Amino acid sequence: MTGSGVHSYHPILNASSGTGYVTTVGGLNSYVTGSHLSLFAAVLMSDIYGYKAPNFRNVADKVAASGYYVVAPDLLDDDPFVDNDVNRPLDVWLQDHPPENVSADVKPVIQDLKRRGFSRIGIAGFCWSGLGAADIAKTKLVKAAVLSHPSFVQGNNFRGIKAPVAIYGGQNDTQTPPSRIIEIERVLRDARPEVAYEVKIFPNVGHGWTLLYDPNDPEAVKAADKAHRMMINWFDKHVSELRNLVM
Numbered sequence: 612m613t614g615s616g617v618h619s620y621h622p623i624l625n626a627s628s629g630t631g632y633v634t635t636v637g638g639l640n641s642y643v644t645g646s647h648l649s650l651f652a653a654v655l656m657s658d659i660y661g662y663k664a665p666n667f668r669n670v671a672d673k674v675a676a677s678g679y680y681v682v683a684p685d686l687l688d689d690d691p692f693v694d695n696d697v698n699r700p701l702d703v704w705l706q707d708h709p710p711e712n713v714s715a716d717v718k719p720v721i722q723d724l725k726r727r728g729f730s731r732i733g734i735a736g737f738c739w740s741g742l743g744a745a746d747i748a749k750t751k752l753v754k755a756a757v758l759s760h761p762s763f764v765q766g767n768n769f770r771g772i773k774a775p776v777a778i779y780g781g782q783n784d785t786q787t788p789p790s791r792i793i794e795i796e797r798v799l800r801d802a803r804p805e806v807a808y809e810v811k812i813f814p815n816v817g818h819g820w821t822l823l824y825d826p827n828d829p830e831a832v833k834a835a836d837k838a839h840r841m842m843i844n845w846f847d848k849h850v851s852e853l854r855n856l857v858m
Contacts, residue, residue: 620823620831621694622664629668631675637720642668642683645675651851652729654720654753655683656713656740658822659704661691666822667737670839677843678851680729684720686713686740710763713743721752733850735842737822738762748774755849757842759821762786766794775807777845779838781816809845813838 626633631644642662653674657667662685675681692704713736724732733755736744741761745768748756757777758764764787769776776799780792789812796810813820813834821838824831 620825622660622666622823624660624663624691625665626663628663628665630672631668631681636682636684637717637723639684639686639716639720640689641685641720642671643681644668644671644683645678645680647680647727649678649680650729651679651731651733651846652724653679653681653733653735653846653850654717654724655681656686656717656734656736656743657683658738658740658819659687659692659701659708660822661685661687661689663691664822666824666826666835670822673839674843674846677847679733679846680724682720682724684717686716686743708739710739710742713740714746717743717747718752721747725752731850733757733846735759736761738819742768745769745772745776748772748776750774753850755846757845759838759842760784760787760818762818764795765791766798769795769798770802772799772802772806772808775845775849777809777842778811779821779841780810780812781818781820782812782814783816784818786818807849809841811841 631642634643655671662683671681671683732753734744734747734753735757737759741758742763744756744758749771753774755775759779760781799808816834821835824835
């Protein structure tokens with residue numbers, strides 16, 4: 612996968628993967644991991660393969676291990692994309708799961724967390740759900756947002772951003788190429804009022820590298836882990852910024 616414009620690794624979905632469990636949050640089945648006693652929460656939104664993908668749940672567990680209560684909702688209604696389904700290619704599948712609907716679908720999850728006492732929440736979107744993360748960042752529902760190799764985004768999608776946002780692109784990503792990431796960075800740089808942002812284009816990786824990596828490929832794992840750590844650092848900076856005062 613590393614170095615390619617599109618991913619070549621396809622996850623084998625496993626409903627039992629991860630160290631967490633599945634419960635209902637905001638009316639959606641959700642993979643939940645981390646302590647419910649944490650002061651801080653993070654909502655992770657999957658790519659087209661959904662919340663049962665082991666690599667995705669591994670990322671959720673990493674965030675939880677850093678002190679967050681993590682919720683990864685099933686935004687696909689148990690209908691993940693299936694590779695090589697000739698009767699339902701991606702463009703057909705997307706008609707049932709338009710990325711424009713992601714933000715509306717995830718809002719009840721965030722609102723449920725707030726009712727449970729989590730006032731400081733971060734959100735992350737991967738690939739298909741990146742547009743939803745950008746839309747949520749325009750509200751006051753979250754303290755920070757992270758988009759990893761987002762799809763279906765343009766510079767205009769980032770006008771009016773209110774929450775600090777980090778965007779991670781891939782040098783060899785042909786779906787959202789570096790030129791698009793640079794366009795988005797320009798919009799964020801010119802934003803009034805100014806909002807904190809972080810934009811990085813990772814070298815020698817293609818689309819989906821933070822989730823669609825072969826866990827047996829050390830270089831692919833290393834590249835993905837770096838992006839995961841940067842995401843957690845972004846949350847630490849903007850979501851749990853009061854941590855040192857309350858611990």
